[in-house]
Amino acid sequence: MKITIAKSPAELGKAAGARAAVLIRQAITDHGKANVILATGTSQFETLNQLLHEDLDWGKVTMFHLDEYIGLPLAHPASFRKYLQERFLAKVPSLQAVHLIDGEVDAEAECERLGVLIREHPIDVALVGVGENGHLAFNDPPADFDTERPYLIVTLDEPCRRQQMNEGWFASLEEVPTQAISMSVKQIMKSAHIICSVPDARKAQAVKNSLEQAVSNQFPASILQQHPSCTFFLDESSAQLLSQKASTP
Numbered sequence: 021m022k023i024t025i026a027k028s029p030a031e032l033g034k035a036a037g038a039r040a041a042v043l044i045r046q047a048i049t050d051h052g053k054a055n056v057i058l059a060t061g062t063s064q065f066e067t068l069n070q071l072l073h074e075d076l077d078w079g080k081v082t083m084f085h086l087d088e089y090i091g092l093p094l095a096h097p098a099s100f101r102k103y104l105q106e107r108f109l110a111k112v113p114s115l116q117a118v119h120l121i122d123g124e125v126d127a128e129a130e131c132e133r134l135g136v137l138i139r140e141h142p143i144d145v146a147l148v149g150v151g152e153n154g155h156l157a158f159n160d161p162p163a164d165f166d167t168e169r170p171y172l173i174v175t176l177d178e179p180c181r182r183q184q185m186n187e188g189w190f191a192s193l194e195e196v197p198t199q200a201i202s203m204s205v206k207q208i209m210k211s212a213h214i215i216c217s218v219p220d221a222r223k224a225q226a227v228k229n230s231l232e233q234a235v236s237n238q239f240p241a242s243i244l245q246q247h248p249s250c251t252f253f254l255d256e257s258s259a260q261l262l263s264q265k266a267s268t269p
């Protein structure tokens with residue numbers, strides 16, 4: 021596990037996006053294509069923004085999607101498909117393939133469909149975040165660390181739903197869906213490289229729990245301690261509770 025601490029969310033995003041681009045280029049050099057996972061949410065704004073400015077052969081990139089609410093219409097401002105389409109896919113040349121999660125169809129069938137696809141595409145680089153409750157994708161605590169299913173239906177806990185409301189994606193807690201389709205923890209851990217972008221003081225406790233507590237499904241992102249190539253990109257606010265400080269990028 022590597023930790024870098026940037027001065028601001030913008031600097032964090034520059035460093036994380038640039039690192040992701042290096043790894044994507046390397047995958048294309050090594051085997052002619054790259055399979056990536058993209059996350060959404062406030063924590064990914066700057067990282068994805070940097071990735072947009074990278075010179076990459078997007079036609080050789082296949083994209084998988086980390087998580088999506090069940091039953092939320094595509095037109096809703098909080099839709100993660102809408103987020104990726106408008107903030108990312110509309111701004112880069114066509115990718116080789118894009119495998120978004122559709123939360124408006126039969127959820128079990130959607131998990132199956134995407135599971136077949138991702139098993140055929142070993143992931144080179146995964147971009148992820150960490151929730152205020154320590155979640156990884158939408159795997160809230162206690163997370164299922166054991167399921168072999170690549171995607172699963174999960175129930176969202178109240179801290180997770182409250183975070184989404186407080187970030188402004190929803191007008192009220194009642195409006196936040198209670199279920200989602202999430203990539204599983206085991207599937208995320210199969211990625212060759214993981215870039216974990218976590219800005220903001222709101223995440224300081226989750227960052228500390230993820231990095232300094234023993235690995236536990238009560239702190240889902242703590243499993244990343246066991247990944248052979250994972251870098252946490254923090255800013256000074258999200259890193260403020262860490263007892264061990266790391267190098268700045």
Ligand SMILES: N[C@@H]1[C@@H](O)[C@H](O)[C@@H](COP(=O)(O)O)O[C@@H]1O
Pocket residue numbers: 059060061062063064086087148149150151152155157158187
């Ligand atoms: N489901 C999303 C993830 O895709 C994201 O990586 C993580 C961090 O959230 P945020 O970026 O909103 O802080 O949890 C969100 O709820």
